[in-house]
């Protein structure tokens with residue numbers, strides 16, 4: 211069984227419905243765990259929307275600080291682990 215990494219105290223949760231695809235968060239993430247989604251069925255497809263790989267996020271908050279639209283919220287990891295729709299984001 212793969213060894214689970216120690217999770218940071220908080221994780222960055224991004225609301226894809228509100229993301230404008232401006233790329234500000236992508237450029238600051240020190241571990242390069244924010245990507246643009248290229249799903250033509252997604253409403254934000256024209257500009258692209260971002261998604262965060264929570265299995266890599268180190269909880270540094272930089273993305274939340276730079277997002278001009280406050281789309282990214284830092285959520286305590288315990289809460290992320292409790293909420294079903296977030297839990298799948300933590301699975302590798």
Ligand code: SF4
Nearest residue numbers: 239267268270271273
């Ligand atoms: S909190 Fe830090 S590590 Fe996590 S997605 Fe944002 S910039 Fe990247």
Ligand code: SF4
Nearest residue numbers: 229230232233235277
């Ligand atoms: S900084 Fe905010 S609006 Fe811009 S791409 Fe990232 S999450 Fe989306």
